[in-house]
Amino acid sequence: MVEGYLQKGWVKFPLDPVLARWVRHALPVARAAVSDPKHSEWHDCEGTWFIGVDAMENDGEGRVNGSPPLAGQAVEFINRHLGAQVLHKGQISVIYPGYPQPRRGEGEAAFRYRARRDAAHVDGLRPSGPERRRRVEEPHAWILGIPLSEASPDAAPLVLWEGSHHRLGRAFADAFSAHPAEAHATLDITDAYQATRREVFESCPRIELHGCPGEAYLLHRHLLHGVAPWAANATADRDGRMIAYFRPEFPEGLARWLQSD
Numbered sequence: 001m002v003e004g005y006l007q008k009g010w011v012k013f014p015l016d017p018v019l020a021r022w023v024r025h026a027l028p029v030a031r032a033a034v035s036d037p038k039h040s041e042w043h044d045c046e047g048t049w050f051i052g053v054d055a056m057e058n059d060g061e062g063r064v065n066g067s068p069p070l071a072g073q074a075v076e077f078i079n080r081h082l083g084a085q086v087l088h089k090g091q092i093s094v095i096y097p098g099y100p101q102p103r104r105g106e107g108e109a110a111f112r113y114r115a116r117r118d119a120a121h122v123d124g125l126r127p128s129g130p131e132r133r134r135r136v137e138e139p140h141a142w143i144l145g146i147p148l149s150e151a152s153p154d155a156a157p158l159v160l161w162e163g164s165h166h167r168l169g170r171a172f173a174d175a176f177s178a179h180p181a182e183a184h185a186t187l188d189i190t191d192a193y194q195a196t197r198r199e200v201f202e203s204c205p206r207i208e209l210h211g212c213p214g215e216a217y218l219l220h221r222h223l224l225h226g227v228a229p230w231a232a233n234a235t236a237d238r239d240g241r242m243i244a245y246f247r248p249e250f251p252e253g254l255a256r257w258l259q260s261d
C-alpha cells in the first residue's frame with residue numbers, strides 16, 4: 001500500500017469502525033464550530049464554504065469530545081510508513097450547495113480558476129502581497145482527510161491530479177537547489193510552481209475522490225489537489241459536505257519537506 005501511495009501520491013482507506021467511532025465524537029464539535037460566532041470569518045464564498053482552519057477542538061493526539069486518540073488504519077499507516085506527528089487543531093472544511101462563489105476580495109481570474117480548475121493548489125504555499133507571490137510557508141508532512149458527513153460523490157468532492165507530486169516535488173527541489181541555503185526560507189517559487197502546475201493539468205489524470213464517514217484518505221504534501229464545484233443534482237445531509245483535515249508540519253522544516261518520501 002505504501003508503494004501505491006508513493007507512486008500515485010494518494011491512498012484511500014476503506015470503512016474503518018475505529019475511525020467511524022472517532023467521527024461520531026467529532027461531528028457535534030464540528031457542527032458547533034460552524035455555527036459559533038467566533039468562527040464567523042471562516043464563512044466565505046458567499047456562504048458556500050466554511051473554511052474552518054483550526055476549528056476542531058482536538059488535542060495533539062486527536063482526542064475530541066471524550067474520544068480516544070485518533071486511530072485506525074489510516075493512522076497506523078502514517079505511523080508505520082510516514083512518521084507520526086503531533087496533531088494541530090483540525091480544519092473543518094464544509095461545502096454547501098451553490099459552491100463555488102467568489103471568495104471575499106477574489107478577482108475575476110482567481111474565481112475563474114476556482115470554478116474551472118477546482119482551485120487546484122499545493123498546501124502550504126499561500127500567496128502573499130499584491131503580486132500573490134508564493135513561498136513555502138507551512139512545510140506539511142502529509143494531509144489526512146476524514147469525511148464527517150454523508151454526501152453524494154458529485155457534492156464538491158476533493159479533486160486530485162494523480163502523480164503530480166513527482167513533477168511538483170522535482171520542480172521545488174530544482175528551484176531550491178539553484179539558491180544557497182540562506183535564501184531558502186524566503187525563496188519565491190511562484191514561477192516554478194505555476195509552470196509545473198500547467199504541465200500537471202496536461203499530463204496527470206484528474207480524479208474526484210469521494211468518501212463516507214469512517215473512510216479516510218491521505219495525500220502526499222506535494223500533490224496538486226482542489227475542490228470540484230457542487231453539481232446541480234448533488235445531495236448531502238444537513239451538514240453539507242463536511243471533511244476534517246489534519247496536515248501537521250514537519251518539525252525539521254523545509255529541508256525535510258523538500259524530500260520526496
Ligand SMILES: [Fe+2]
Pocket residue numbers: 121122123225
Ligand atoms: Fe488543500
